Amino acid sequence: MEISNNTVVGLTYELKVSKEEGEIESVPFSVEIRDEEDPFYFIFGQSGLPEKFEEMLIGKKEKDTFGFIIKAEEAYGEADDELIMALPKNQFTKENGFEPGMLDEGNFLPLIDENGYPMQAKVLKDLGEEVLLDFNHPLVGFDLHFEGEIFEVREATPEELDHGHVHGEHGHQH
Incomplete structure (x- = not known):
């Protein structure tokens, strides 16, 4: 099954960030790792991450790997x-x-x-x-470097769609 709207996605990733200071870009440094012990599950279209993050995952399947950079303006923007x-x-x-x-x-x-x-x-x-x-997002002004792997893609249940979050082992327990 491919990632599309109303699918539940389970993935692991490492997030590194970098910042452009004039003509010089800093070396990316790691700020978050979601591994097999603590995977990230979300309903596609409702991840809470920048829209570009989900766009980059459309059409991917279980076992696919990914690596992409989201520029600051498409991530959390600049400080307000x-x-x-x-x-x-x-x-x-x-x-x-x-x-x-x-x-x-x-x-x-x-x-x-x-x-x-x-x-x-x-x-x-x-x-x-x-x-x-x-009150700006902590990653405002940073380019986001994601590398990871998809390990689960399934249809979201009607209850998950109604509640807006994943249920079960890796989701919300009611």
């Missing part, structure tokens, strides 16, 4: 200055689930948006009464 903001430190209390060290510069804070969806922000600077946070 409007997503960098200062918030009062008193919002990050122990009662709200935050520990003191979580606000250290460079840390990623696990947050929830107004609709209840998980998100994260990188702590850029302690400003005293406020903390400067960057």
Whole structure:
């Protein structure tokens, strides 16, 4: 079976990133590995990854390997200055689930948006009464280098399509 809309895809990959600084591109470095111990499963069309990622997999089958680069503009784009903001430190209390060290510069804070969806922000600077946070995706501005292998392609069940996620051994348990 080939990867197409409404199929469940199971794959492994290594993600490396690089960044262009003027005329010079950095050497790609590894940021994520999804191996046989922790494969990535998704319903095609609903991976949550850049659209170009799924486009590059259309028509592939079990046992096919892949390797491609998604340029920053087709991945997570460039940084948006409007997503960098200062918030009062008193919002990050122990009662709200935050520990003191979580606000250290460079840390990623696990947050929830107004609709209840998980998100994260990188702590850029302690400003005293406020903390400067960057809500841009952590891979914004990077070219994404994917190499991997497809090891499962199957039709999504009506229930999976209805719920929008994979069920079973490698998916969501209800």
